[in-house]
Amino acid sequence: MGEIDLIAGILHGYPQNPRYLLAILLDIQEQEKYLSKSAMHMTAEYLGVPDSRVYAVATFYSTLSLKKKGRVIVRVCMGTACHLRGSASALSEFERLLGIKNKGTTDDGKYTLETVNCVGACALAPVITTEQKTFTRVMPSGVADLLAGEELL
Amino acid sequence: MKFDSVAELKLYKEKLKPENCNVRTIWVCGGPGCAANGSLELLELFNSIISKKANDTKNNFWQNIKASLMPEHEKNTNGFKTGLTGCMGPCEHGPVIYIEPEGWYYQNVSPDDAEMILRTLSNGEVYEKTLPKDITGKPVLVPTEKNIPFLAGQRKIILGRMKNTSPLDLDGYIKHGGYSALIKALEDIPPEVVCSMITDSGLRGRGGGGFPTGRKWEACRKSSAKKRYVLVNGDEGDPGAFMDRALMEGDPYSVLEGLTIGGYAIGSDTGIIYVRHEYPLAVVNLKNAINKLYEAGLLGENILGTGFSFNAEICQGGGAFVCGESTALMASVEGRPGIPRVKYIRSTEKGIWDSPTVLNNVETWANVPVIINNGVEWYKNIGTEKSPGTKVFALVGKVMNTGLVEIPMGLTLRQMIYDIGGGIAKKRPFKAVQTGGPSGGCLPESMLDTPVDFDSLDSAGSMMGSGGMIVMDDRTCMVEVARYFIDFLAEESCGKCTPCREGLKKMQVLLHDLTNGKGKEGDTAALKELAEAVSDTALCALGQSSANPVLSTIKYFPKEYEEHEKEHFCRAGVCSEMFDYQIIPDKCRSCGLCEKKCPADAVSKLESGKFEIILDKCIKCGICIEACPFASIEAVKEAAHNG
Numbered sequence: 001m002g003e004i005d006l007i008a009g010i011l012h013g014y015p016q017n018p019r020y021l022l023a024i025l026l027d028i029q030e031q032e033k034y035l036s037k038s039a040m041h042m043t044a045e046y047l048g049v050p051d052s053r054v055y056a057v058a059t060f061y062s063t064l065s066l067k068k069k070g071r072v073i074v075r076v077c078m079g080t081a082c083h084l085r086g087s088a089s090a091l092s093e094f095e096r097l098l099g100i101k102n103k104g105t106t107d108d109g110k111y112t113l114e115t116v117n118c119v120g121a122c123a124l125a126p127v128i129t130t131e132q133k134t135f136t137r138v139m140p141s142g143v144a145d146l147l148a149g150e151e152l153l
Numbered sequence: 154m155k156f157d158s159v160a161e162l163k164l165y166k167e168k169l170k171p172e173n174c175n176v177r178t179i180w181v182c183g184g185p186g187c188a189a190n191g192s193l194e195l196l197e198l199f200n201s202i203i204s205k206k207a208n209d210t211k212n213n214f215w216q217n218i219k220a221s222l223m224p225e226h227e228k229n230t231n232g233f234k235t236g237l238t239g240c241m242g243p244c245e246h247g248p249v250i251y252i253e254p255e256g257w258y259y260q261n262v263s264p265d266d267a268e269m270i271l272r273t274l275s276n277g278e279v280y281e282k283t284l285p286k287d288i289t290g291k292p293v294l295v296p297t298e299k300n301i302p303f304l305a306g307q308r309k310i311i312l313g314r315m316k317n318t319s320p321l322d323l324d325g326y327i328k329h330g331g332y333s334a335l336i337k338a339l340e341d342i343p344p345e346v347v348c349s350m351i352t353d354s355g356l357r358g359r360g361g362g363g364f365p366t367g368r369k370w371e372a373c374r375k376s377s378a379k380k381r382y383v384l385v386n387g388d389e390g391d392p393g394a395f396m397d398r399a400l401m402e403g404d405p406y407s408v409l410e411g412l413t414i415g416g417y418a419i420g421s422d423t424g425i426i427y428v429r430h431e432y433p434l435a436v437v438n439l440k441n442a443i444n445k446l447y448e449a450g451l452l453g454e455n456i457l458g459t460g461f462s463f464n465a466e467i468c469q470g471g472g473a474f475v476c477g478e479s480t481a482l483m484a485s486v487e488g489r490p491g492i493p494r495v496k497y498i499r500s501t502e503k504g505i506w507d508s509p510t511v512l513n514n515v516e517t518w519a520n521v522p523v524i525i526n527n528g529v530e531w532y533k534n535i536g537t538e539k540s541p542g543t544k545v546f547a548l549v550g551k552v553m554n555t556g557l558v559e560i561p562m563g564l565t566l567r568q569m570i571y572d573i574g575g576g577i578a579k580k581r582p583f584k585a586v587q588t589g590g591p592s593g594g595c596l597p598e599s600m601l602d603t604p605v606d607f608d609s610l611d612s613a614g615s616m617m618g619s620g621g622m623i624v625m626d627d628r629t630c631m632v633e634v635a636r637y638f639i640d641f642l643a644e645e646s647c648g649k650c651t652p653c654r655e656g657l658k659k660m661q662v663l664l665h666d667l668t669n670g671k672g673k674e675g676d677t678a679a680l681k682e683l684a685e686a687v688s689d690t691a692l693c694a695l696g697q698s699s700a701n702p703v704l705s706t707i708k709y710f711p712k713e714y715e716e717h718e719k720e721h722f723c724r725a726g727v728c729s730e731m732f733d734y735q736i737i738p739d740k741c742r743s744c745g746l747c748e749k750k751c752p753a754d755a756v757s758k759l760e761s762g763k764f765e766i767i768l769d770k771c772i773k774c775g776i777c778i779e780a781c782p783f784a785s786i787e788a789v790k791e792a793a794h795n796g
Binding site: 017018019020021022023025026053056057060061062063064078079080081082083084116117118119121122123124125127134135136 | 185244390430472486489590621629
């Protein structure tokens, strides 16, 4: 399915009411891993709002992104409990091994590295998540194994 | 099954009564912690053992179980049923299971234990390996709620169902008291009386502010506007908090029943649940619950034939902390950036789409059916006079028993941390407890006897907040904790008002200097002045409270700020480059664990048999401190500064 059909499919799942702007953009983000210019423009036309309003929402919420994200988004939790139990060191180990900084995407489009402010599994800190899985008590020494075993994919 | 009248639902409730269908059930905790520890696989394993053995006619043992335990109408279950619940609470020791009708809890259950658990159970015996422990570390002989210290001190009026009810199953909710409150309200209590019951109960907003819920409801009810809204604030953004997640995932029907009663009370036919984007399972479980309620006629037009109509829908957030603020949340539901507005006009007059709106936190809504069911007097007997009821906390950090906890208000911090939490992990000294998330504060040991209620925590310089309770030990640097929260808040500031946008950035610079060994004389004073200015002048509640982490740590831990500023020393051994590690000879027992664990080869043995850290080689990773069983390694002032 081409991008235009895909976006149109998402749009027609919603009534033409601007209140669904965020919901639509979240759906597009999930499918496409980013919001393209044309997708945002189609959304603006469909809802009858100016492009500027779509852009305002697209750049306000941290889940939405104008740059394409990787197939797997590795989210390192920076919540208080994870912070106290050393999540910052796990993050730097990911940065070192993947060769990218926080919010970056690897060249092969496999991984995007992000931080998240609490995923609500504080009792098992430090925690990292992907869309599908949760990994608990992640120590810096365990990061290499997670990546080598492709467990995150 | 669709209920067309109150009588039909009542009849159905009668049929589901626990005593009418009591099969031995193994409930596996499906909370986020246990699920991450493999509880879903464990459930499948239980199921496959049970069904495999059920069909094995040659196996006398299992045939005997079948004969002895199986009630007539449950022939296909082999005497055992299983189910997945919401979070049972003791997350540290997951996976946790709960067994009915015995009322036993097992913890740290591994796949290897599954078969033995079934075998011992069919003999009426406990399985020793998975027994919870008491305070002394000995296994509890009969693992019921009142014998397990972590559970015994709690009072679960909100979380109670999350040990023996599937969050997906409407029947389960109805069986355990669900929808009796709505029946009661629709049959016997006029809407304005429901409002006054909530006012009289003294219920206060569980999202943090503690505003009297009934006052909000009555104000909204008085409005002349025709269209009104009830909203659920499920944008639980505080780092270190997962109470609302647990409720939305584990007992979604209770939130929806509360919301429906709220709609009835204030005269609204539309409820919207705003859920944080980071909680996908909450969305799935709430959607499932809403669909089932429409099918059952408990949402939609003309509910139970009473003429009352109510619709509920879900709205997902986009990952913005500020959307937990009420006006920002409403902007977000309307499909706009979540930026707060000044509250000249209250939301109960003009809220979402300029209609009168009642917005309450997830836990607040879950309290509503409890109050209607049990009555105002019963509810007021729990908790304290000014803060009645219970509060759910996420007890986390450096505490032995982390997990989800519900306590009657008025218990002290000490009781929570030591009696329920089991004290500080690894027996290290307590340093501080943080409540209220980024808007709250850190309280020191001298404040441990503060009762946990809205007003006591406020006057101590912290706040109740939504219920994160983070315990810190002596290896936590309070300046660094302040830096952490200010980093978080600076990142999440929406940028609308100057004090919050610029003030937080300036505080960030000062705190980064202090924690990087670049502190200068006067930094702490400047920080305090800035923090006070921000709390006096920011636009929304989140901005005003953003200075709390700084103000409370300066108030209670001035010495640490002084050391960071003047001596460039971090006594907790957290801020790198600001300390050296040293093995205290008197405490060293020559076990050699530090030498074994050190990744940098920086520990050497002295002639005395004791050990010493070679400072030139030490990379200050802290692994030796974690390894030392005798707490003989301490952070001391850097040698370079001394000489």
